Amino acid sequence: MSIKTIHRDVVVIGGGPAGLAAAIAASEAGCKDVLLIERDRILGGILNQCIHDGFGLHEFKEALSGPEYAARFINRLPGLGIEVMTGTIVLSLSPERILEVSTRGAIQYIQAGAVVLAMGCRERTRGAISIPGQRPSGVYTAGAAQNFINMENIMVGKNVCILGSGDIGLIMARRMTLEGAHVEAVFEILPYSSGLPRNIQQCLNDYNIPLFLNTTVTEIRGNGRLEGVKVAQVGKDRAPIPETERYIPCDTLLLSVGLIPENELTRDAGVAMDPITGGALVDDTFMTSVPGIFSCGNVLHVHDLADWVSVEARDAGRFAAAYVHEKREASRQRITIKEGDGVRYVLPQSVSGERDFILSLRVTAPWRNRAVVVRSGDKKVRRKKIVRLHPAEMIRINIGKDALAAAGGSSLEVSVE
Amino acid sequence: MNHKYEVLIIGGGVVGCAIARELSKYRVSAALLEKEMDVGMGASCRNSGVLHAGFKYAPGSLRARVAVKGNALMDDLCRDLKVKIKRIGKLTVGLDEEDEPTLRHLKEQGDTNGVPGLRVIGREEMQKIQPGVEGYIALHSPSSSIISPYSLTIGLAENALANGVNFHLGQRVESISQQPEKGWHVRTAAGEIFEAQVIINAAGLYSADVSRMAGVDGYTIYPCRGEYYVLDKRLNGTLTALIYPAPKKNAPGWGTHLTPTVDGNILIGPTAQYIKEPENHACTPDILRRLRIEGQKLLPAIQVSDYIRNFAGIRAKQTPPEVGGNKDFVIEDRKDVKGFINLVGLESPGLTASPAIAQMVVEMVGNHLSLVPDPSFNPVRPGSSDFFSELSAEEKADLVAKDPNYGEIICRCEKITKKEILDAINNPLGARTIVSLKYRARASMGRCQGGFCIPRIVRLLRDEFGWRPEDFLKRGVDSPLFVGNVRPEGGQA
Numbered sequence: 082m083s084i085k086t087i088h089r090d091v092v093v094i095g096g097g098p099a100g101l102a103a104a105i106a107a108s109e110a111g112c113k114d115v116l117l118i119e120r121d122r123i124l125g126g127i128l129n130q131c132i133h134d135g136f137g138l139h140e141f142k143e144a145l146s147g148p149e150y151a152a153r154f155i156n157r158l159p160g161l162g163i164e165v166m167t168g169t170i171v172l173s174l175s176p177e178r179i180l181e182v183s184t185r186g187a188i189q190y191i192q193a194g195a196v197v198l199a200m201g202c203r204e205r206t207r208g209a210i211s212i213p214g215q216r217p218s219g220v221y222t223a224g225a226a227q228n229f230i231n232m233e234n235i236m237v238g239k240n241v242c243i244l245g246s247g248d249i250g251l252i253m254a255r256r257m258t259l260e261g262a263h264v265e266a267v268f269e270i271l272p273y274s275s276g277l278p279r280n281i282q283q284c285l286n287d288y289n290i291p292l293f294l295n296t297t298v299t300e301i302r303g304n305g306r307l308e309g310v311k312v313a314q315v316g317k318d319r320a321p322i323p324e325t326e327r328y329i330p331c332d333t334l335l336l337s338v339g340l341i342p343e344n345e346l347t348r349d350a351g352v353a354m355d356p357i358t359g360g361a362l363v364d365d366t367f368m369t370s371v372p373g374i375f376s377c378g379n380v381l382h383v384h385d386l387a388d389w390v391s392v393e394a395r396d397a398g399r400f401a402a403a404y405v406h407e408k409r410e411a412s413r414q415r416i417t418i419k420e421g422d423g424v425r426y427v428l429p430q431s432v433s434g435e436r437d438f439i440l441s442l443r444v445t446a447p448w449r450n451r452a453v454v455v456r457s458g459d460k461k462v463r464r465k466k467i468v469r470l471h472p473a474e475m476i477r478i479n480i481g482k483d484a485l486a487a488a489g490g491s492s493l494e495v496s497v498e
Numbered sequence: 499m500n501h502k503y504e505v506l507i508i509g510g511g512v513v514g515c516a517i518a519r520e521l522s523k524y525r526v527s528a529a530l531l532e533k534e535m536d537v538g539m540g541a542s543c544r545n546s547g548v549l550h551a552g553f554k555y556a557p558g559s560l561r562a563r564v565a566v567k568g569n570a571l572m573d574d575l576c577r578d579l580k581v582k583i584k585r586i587g588k589l590t591v592g593l594d595e596e597d598e599p600t601l602r603h604l605k606e607q608g609d610t611n612g613v614p615g616l617r618v619i620g621r622e623e624m625q626k627i628q629p630g631v632e633g634y635i636a637l638h639s640p641s642s643s644i645i646s647p648y649s650l651t652i653g654l655a656e657n658a659l660a661n662g663v664n665f666h667l668g669q670r671v672e673s674i675s676q677q678p679e680k681g682w683h684v685r686t687a688a689g690e691i692f693e694a695q696v697i698i699n700a701a702g703l704y705s706a707d708v709s710r711m712a713g714v715d716g717y718t719i720y721p722c723r724g725e726y727y728v729l730d731k732r733l734n735g736t737l738t739a740l741i742y743p744a745p746k747k748n749a750p751g752w753g754t755h756l757t758p759t760v761d762g763n764i765l766i767g768p769t770a771q772y773i774k775e776p777e778n779h780a781c782t783p784d785i786l787r788r789l790r791i792e793g794q795k796l797l798p799a800i801q802v803s804d805y806i807r808n809f810a811g812i813r814a815k816q817t818p819p820e821v822g823g824n825k826d827f828v829i830e831d832r833k834d835v836k837g838f839i840n841l842v843g844l845e846s847p848g849l850t851a852s853p854a855i856a857q858m859v860v861e862m863v864g865n866h867l868s869l870v871p872d873p874s875f876n877p878v879r880p881g882s883s884d885f886f887s888e889l890s891a892e893e894k895a896d897l898v899a900k901d902p903n904y905g906e907i908i909c910r911c912e913k914i915t916k917k918e919i920l921d922a923i924n925n926p927l928g929a930r931t932i933v934s935l936k937y938r939a940r941a942s943m944g945r946c947q948g949g950f951c952i953p954r955i956v957r958l959l960r961d962e963f964g965w966r967p968e969d970f971l972k973r974g975v976d977s978p979l980f981v982g983n984v985r986p987e988g989g990q991a
């Protein structure tokens with residue numbers, strides 16, 4: 082059978098907070114032909130299973146649940162005339178921006194004027210961190226457990242240990258407790274939590290759930306269902322200290338050990354990647370190394386708050402629309418941005434110098450009263466004092482094009498001082 | 499309940515299933531008893547998936563014979579059963595002149611065993627077969643291949659079933675007795691009785707126990723575990739052949755190696771470690787660390803994010819740790835115990851040899867029953883060996899047009915469609931666990947390990963088949979996924 086090819090100006094892949102904001106922004110920027118593709122039956126992405134509140138504090142100045150936050154965006158789509166394809170998966174993406182998509186009805190090709198990648202991220206699994214032991218049932222990623230409980234009305238277990246203090250794990254510690262499960266403890270291999278401080282307070286401390294830092298699961302036991310886990314403290318090298326090993330009976334282990342941007346399609350298209358973020362390398366328009374392909378949200382780098390995803394995606398959507406209209410080539414003028422002392426990653430990794438932009442970054446360790454300094458050679462472009470710096474929290478700093486021009490140079494370095 | 503058959507096979511691994519399929523060519527009433535809820539839950543789906551050529555085994559040994567013959571039977575078998583096989587060949591690589599005599603010896607041994615196409619080749623030719631491989635000399639064995647061990651075991655079972663062999667899953671044989679007139683009396687843990695004239699012991703790790711139940715002492719199985727890493731499909735295509743180091747004198751086994759799978763992953767392993775409990779499939783920290791280090795040396799392109807899973811398989815060895823090495827396979831029609839065909843210690847290359855072992859065993863059955871070919875035997879299993887995701891865009895479009903369930907992707911990493919999930923759940927053997935689904939449809943075998951698709955599969959099975967939370971099992975009755983509903987279904991929160 083021959084396959085139909087259709088054309089669209091801007092195609093956004095992924096209908097979570099990033100894709101929604103990008104599609105809306107592209108449309109508002111004047112693009113009349115925006116297509117939003119989502120593989121699930123409904124739009125909203127991971128927000129749909131986040132029934133706790135805390136979304137929208139920046140965007141809407143009020144605390145919303147995940148579905149409420151998503152609805153604010155979804156409700157605007159019809160009015161803007163944005164075309165939506167749900168239950169649709171993109172099978173492949175070429176550098177020429179041809180998408181192979183599959184729906185219940187048909188397989189088709191879509192030739193896009195510009196593509197916005199907004200596929201989000203997936204959870205790191207047990208296999209990815211090679212936890213030794215048997216492979217019983219009862220070991221879930223925190224997000225999968227959240228899906229079962231909140232979306233499917235299915236209880237995954239009664240006696241719970243949680244490995245990793247990522248935000249979803251913390252939220253699930255509270256959720257499991259509220260649904261009558263006993264949560265023994267949260268174990269974190271790092272010397273500090275990887276979740277937001279507010280979640281430590283509201284999800285653990287308020288429910289007397291202990292958090293053990295510098296501690297990890299060393300063995301999983303159980304032939305059928307999980308019977309228990311061994312945990313041990315780790316040394317400076319993060320290797321378990323045998324004398325500290327202890328056994329904890331439990332029937333459920335939730336893993337909240339990190340998120341991985343879902344960049345299989347991105348790699349398909351030959352986009353250059355950043356090994357630290359696990360996402361694409363982008364410029365100050367969120368365009369990747371492949372002209373006309375943009376990236377934003379958690380597929381670009383894992384964010385701490387959905388609100389920041391929306392902010393970033395709006396820019397990406399707007400620039401994608403501009404690309405279609407202006408057929409703008411990547412700007413020749415490039416200033417690269419590198420991470421210096423105390424900085425794990427920076428984004429964007431290069432800028433044109435033609436416009437103001439927001440620098441996103443994460444630090445490598447928790448500190449108090451430090452400054453983030455952006456330098457071009459020995460010239461200071463920007464210095465921002467921050468009281469509390471934490472690897473779990475993304476830092477965003479405005480950089481003005483005038484300051485950039487004044488400092489000159491072709492590369493910037495960002496460090497914590 | 500009492501069941502009566504002419505032939506009973508104990509054990510639904512690849513060997514038991516191959517025997518069942520071979521027997522189904524004849525007019526005999528036969529059944530297979532398997533203690534697990536599906537076939538292939540033992541070593542048969544926990545191995546490297548390699549069809550060995552057979553140059554490694556001593557000339558005249560049973561292992562040499564059945565390996566070479568089994569390998570040769572695979573092309574037709576895989577075509578009929580829709581099993582994926584890739585004849586990629588193997589390079590056994592010597593690093594310097596010192597290895598040359600070893601490789602020449604292996605070639606000679608292989609020639610004697612009847613292995614086709616063996617050649618000792620130099621560096622240049624070696625690198626044509628596997629670009630970038632470093633070595634001085636190599637033995638090339640073109641019949642070494644990779645295969646889907648899941649599809650082979652399941653395909654054999656389904657085809658046997660279609661041709662009249664009954665499969666009783668979840669039936670652990672507990673005791674066996676022989677009555678003078680009535681023949682064999684086999685009792686399972688579920689309290690069911692099976693009567694038969696001939697029983698075949700294909701119980702893998704428990705073959706010595708089943709042998710003892712039937713009155714044959716003198717065998718011991720020493721379980722020996724092999725651990726693996728499974729690598730992401732990102733690295734698919736980096737290995738174009740099987741690469742093994744030339745064996746060194748006095749070194750145990752073949753050392754850590756990489757094996758590409760027919761589905762596009764790469765395996766690091768297996769290791770070898772004797773264990774006490776026969777079915778403890780745990781992976782252990784020290785071995786995992788070693789595999790990571792050695793894997794990295796063999797393939798520097800491996801990144802931490804390429805590790806997607808660990809697993810282990812357990813060999814049914816007849817040699818204790820202090821002896822090491824291997825003993826030859828035991829495949830015997832016991833003269834002293836009438837109607838007992840005994841298979842013990844079928845470790846590697848049991849997967850390769852399974853069709854040849856099956857032919858041998860069925861010949862032995864002929865010593866006890868008259869075997870009349872069944873003209874209605876159909877060797878072909880319906881379906882395709884390819885997954886939807888492996889088809890061309892045009893072929894995909896055709897299928898989606900025919901059945902919209904092909905247009906709905908449930909497992910995003912492996913791109914497995916709703917249609918494939920439904921087919922797997924409706925499998926003829928009636929196996930209904932998550933692992934059964936995974937072995938048939940590959941769902942959850944990708945990089946997210948089911949984080950995305952398992953919730954969707956659960957919803958699908960609940961909506962389409964009315965499954966309740968307690969119906970979901972990982973592999974056995976003792977492995978429930980869930981404890982129940984959060985609150986009563988249909989109720990108000």
Ligand SMILES: Cc1cc2nc3c(=O)[nH]c(=O)nc-3n(C[C@H](O)[C@H](O)[C@H](O)COP(=O)(O)OP(=O)(O)OC[C@H]3O[C@@H](n4cnc5c(N)ncnc54)[C@H](O)[C@@H]3O)c2cc1C
Binds near residue numbers: 509533539541547550
């Ligand atoms: C790590 C590893 C790697 C290997 N790699 C290869 C390879 O690359 N190539 C190759 O050719 N071979 C390989 N092998 C060997 C191959 O896997 C085995 O030889 C083969 O699977 C043996 O099949 P089987 O049917 O005898 O055993 P099994 O698959 O173990 O089947 C035995 C079955 O009997 C059932 N059973 C046991 N007791 C009872 C009872 N009392 N009642 C009812 N049922 C019972 C078990 O549940 C099981 O399903 C490997 C093996 C291992 C462990």
